[in-house]
Amino acid sequence: MELFMPEFGLVFWMFVSFAILFFLLAKFAWPFIVKTLEERADLIDKGVLYAQDAKAHLDNAKAEADALIKQAQQQQAEILREAAKMKSQIIEEAKGEASKEAKKLIDAAQVSIEQSRKEAESQFRKEVSEFALQIAEKVMRNSLQSGKAQSELVNKLLDEVELKN
Secondary structure (H helix, E strand, C coil): CCCCCCCHHHHHHHHHHHHHHHHHHHHHHHHHHHHHHHHHHHHHHHHHHHHHHHHHHHHHHHHHHHHHHHHHHHHHHHHHHHHHHHHHHHHHHHHHHHHHHHHHHHHHHHHHHHHHHHHHHHHHHHHHHHHHHHHHHHHHHHHCCCHHHHHHHHHHHHHHHHHHC
């Protein structure tokens, strides 16, 4: 049983060496260990704060990105509205110009038709006059073949000339 029961001297020296070791560890090692653990805790706390800040910045960046996307979509819609408005305006201007050109062409055609009509009418009158004179000449020749008819016509024309004056 001696193995299980240590001697008093051994226990005393074990206690003394434990006390010295405890004192040295408490004096020098323990503050360093506590300081290191506190630095580690601070580092972890800073890491958590940094992660929270990063998450807040990320959320902020997402909100800003969403706002920029929304603004870009609004600008795109505005540009499309402006383009549609300009397209309509250009179409209206083109229609107006085409209408003016068509009116000019119609007016020119009407003037040309009127001139052609007047020329045709003038030509027709000229031809009718010539035909009338030819017919009158033939009628007069037939009716004035006798001398008595010619003198009656001359007297009648002289009477008409005297009445007009």
